[in-house]
Amino acid sequence: MIRLTDVAKEYPRSGTALAQISFQVKKGEFVFLTGPSGSGKTTILKLLYMDDKPNRGEVWVNGVSSTTASGREISRLRRRIGIVFQDFRLLEDRTAEANVRFALEVTGAPKATIRAKVSRALTQVGLASKATSYPRELSGGEQQRVAIARSLINDPFVLIADEPTGNLDERATRGVFQLLRDINSSGTAVIMATHDLDLVRRSNYRTIELNHGRLVFDSAESPLSPRPSDPTMAEVEAAGDTQEKS
Amino acid sequence: MRSVSEALTASRRAPLLSILGVVTIAFSLFAFGLFGLVAINIRKALEQVEERVEVRAFLEDSTDIESVAAAMKDIGEFPEVARVEYVSKEQALERARKEMGEFADVFEAGVLPASIEVYLRSGMRDPMTVKSVADRIRTYHFVDDVRYGEEWVEKLYRLRTITTVAGLALGIAFAAVAIIIIGATIRMTVLARAKEISIMRLVGATDMFIRLPFLIDGLVKGVLGGLLALVFVWAANRVVNEYFIQTIFFSREMVFLGVVGGAFMGVLGSLVSVGRHLRRV
Numbered sequence: 001m002i003r004l005t006d007v008a009k010e011y012p013r014s015g016t017a018l019a020q021i022s023f024q025v026k027k028g029e030f031v032f033l034t035g036p037s038g039s040g041k042t043t044i045l046k047l048l049y050m051d052d053k054p055n056r057g058e059v060w061v062n063g064v065s066s067t068t069a070s071g072r073e074i075s076r077l078r079r080r081i082g083i084v085f086q087d088f089r090l091l092e093d094r095t096a097e098a099n100v101r102f103a104l105e106v107t108g109a110p111k112a113t114i115r116a117k118v119s120r121a122l123t124q125v126g127l128a129s130k131a132t133s134y135p136r137e138l139s140g141g142e143q144q145r146v147a148i149a150r151s152l153i154n155d156p157f158v159l160i161a162d163e164p165t166g167n168l169d170e171r172a173t174r175g176v177f178q179l180l181r182d183i184n185s186s187g188t189a190v191i192m193a194t195h196d197l198d199l200v201r202r203s204n205y206r207t208i209e210l211n212h213g214r215l216v217f218d219s220a221e222s223p224l225s226p227r228p229s230d231p232t233m234a235e236v237e238a239a240g241d242t243q244e245k246s
Numbered sequence: 247m248r249s250v251s252e253a254l255t256a257s258r259r260a261p262l263l264s265i266l267g268v269v270t271i272a273f274s275l276f277a278f279g280l281f282g283l284v285a286i287n288i289r290k291a292l293e294q295v296e297e298r299v300e301v302r303a304f305l306e307d308s309t310d311i312e313s314v315a316a317a318m319k320d321i322g323e324f325p326e327v328a329r330v331e332y333v334s335k336e337q338a339l340e341r342a343r344k345e346m347g348e349f350a351d352v353f354e355a356g357v358l359p360a361s362i363e364v365y366l367r368s369g370m371r372d373p374m375t376v377k378s379v380a381d382r383i384r385t386y387h388f389v390d391d392v393r394y395g396e397e398w399v400e401k402l403y404r405l406r407t408i409t410t411v412a413g414l415a416l417g418i419a420f421a422a423v424a425i426i427i428i429g430a431t432i433r434m435t436v437l438a439r440a441k442e443i444s445i446m447r448l449v450g451a452t453d454m455f456i457r458l459p460f461l462i463d464g465l466v467k468g469v470l471g472g473l474l475a476l477v478f479v480w481a482a483n484r485v486v487n488e489y490f491i492q493t494i495f496f497s498r499e500m501v502f503l504g505v506v507g508g509a510f511m512g513v514l515g516s517l518v519s520v521g522r523h524l525r526r527v
Contacts, residue, residue: 049448071453079450089445093259106451150449 001027001189002048002158007057009043009213017043018213021057023220025191027157030184032200033193035210041193044210045162048191049081050074062157079107082151082159082188086166088143090135096146097122097131103150121149125179141172148179158189165196173199250462260438264467267431271471272478274424275508279479281420282504285413287493292406299371299402301364301380301394309360309388317386318362326370326379331363359390373400428471428515432464436519443523453524460520461513468512472505 002025009018018040025031033041046052047059050069059066064077090099100118109117122128125145135143144164151159161180165173177199184190194200200207209217305314314332322330333341338358364379376399380392436443446456483495496504 051448075447075450075452077450078448081450083448089441089448091442091445102445103449106446106449106455108455154450 001025001062002191003058003060004044004047005058005060007047007054007059009040009047009052009054016213018047018054021210021213021215023208023215023218025158025189028184028187028189030181030190030203030205031192032203032205032207033191033210034195034197034200034207035216037195038212039210040213041210042162043213045160045191045193048158048160049078049083079154080156080158082148082154082156084144084147084151084159084161084164086163088135088140088147088167090143090146090150092135095132095134096127096138096149099135099146100150100153103153107154117153121153122146124152125149139172140168141175144168144172144176145179148176148183152183152188156188158191159183161190161192163193163195165194165199250459260435263435263438267435267467268470268474270431271424271428271467271508271512272474274427275472275475275504275511276478278417278420278424279475279504280482281416282500283479283483283493283496285409285417286496286500288409288413290494292402292409293368295402296368296371296406297365299366299376299394299399301366301376301383301392303362303364303383303386303389304359304391304393305361306388306390307359313388314360314362317388321362321364321383324379324382326366326375328365328367330365333361333363335360371399372403425511425515428464428468428511429518432460432467432512432515433519433523435463436460436523440523447524456524457517457520460516464512464514464516465509466512468509468515469505471512472508475508476501476504 004021004023007018007021008016010016021040021044033044035041043052047054047066048061050059050061050064050066053059053066061077062080064073069077091102094102097118100121101114104114104117119128119131122131125148127142127145127149130138130142133142135146138146144167148159148164159180164180165176168176173196180190180192181203207217207219208215318330318332321327335358338361342358362383364383366376366379370376373396376394377396380394383389384392443456480495483493486493
């Protein structure tokens, strides 16, 4: 379903962001992407929804290759990918319902189906009663749920989440994470970049760890070996850097 | 249809920005329109002066009227010639007396020769053409002398060339300024909706889908700005007509072209602004 083969990404100013990255994600899998700030987590996610292209290697997502994809193909692919960010990215001047509906409208979905789909997505994230609230009237956790509802509206085969709990308190984090697990158990793959090592340790999902743009650990490849960079992550946590995006 | 309603919704969400956009476009087109008005009026004035360009052939006294009539028919068939008139000795005297006013009595009958006056077609009044016509008329054996105000024609032609070149250069400069201002105005709208555009891309809207409402927005603003500019120019023209000098206004075709031009600039401005933005995000 998703395959990265020997992917490298370099930026003219900041240099190498990723080097020799290869891994696959199967249908319905839950994958954590971890690593300190600047390790390349966000860059990998951007390559997955083809907001950026690799300098070398190939990213293959649901039959679309980064080397040949046209703008239209990328647009179509994104309709099948749910994307969630740390900062929610909601439109402040629209209600929760309008924010979710927006994702359907701009892809030219038939009007007749929109209302039912929006209502179902808001119910799925537990926000049916707050459909008419504006983002400023919602808590951080609720805003993230609206963003998740928006990402689910087109029945994605994968949900890409970039630090979705980074701006949330512990309680809201637990709620959003549980929601992502529920989504995963209904068959949608989830790829979640996070700094939250507690969350990673408490669950038994596959973990891919990056450091300085290289893949240093993949629990699917060596399930029994200890994670090499646990101390590094501990250091990161100790440095209070957990809120920063990579 | 969805793009039209998107464009309208966007205008409703930011009415002040939309009004500002239309007014800015209107003022930049107003400046362009005023310049256009000055240009067509100068052109018209020059045309009126040019109409006085004529070639006058003075005839020998002994010339018989049949030869003159044959020559006039010949000359009338030159492609450059609009019409030919015969001025008899008596008519020449009468005209001279009228022009001289109180000195009218210094002329006596028979002093002034008869002549043929040759008027040229519009667009055929440049020095080269006038000279070529004069030279051909000079070949008739009964033509004593040919005059056409050589220096005057040359000066007039130079003035016309200068005004045309200056007019074109200024016109292009004004149009460029108008396009830049319109582009900047639409860019403000694009930037105000930058977040919306980035979300549209993330959820899989095509670039064309994102672009279309902005193009419609640019088109509507261009047309409205064009119409508003037209009202301003019309009002300015009326004031000038009322208190200063008699001027002519744009023809209906020019007005139509102006509004279409405004719409075109609006669409072009949108295309450039949104295109640049989409390439960057």
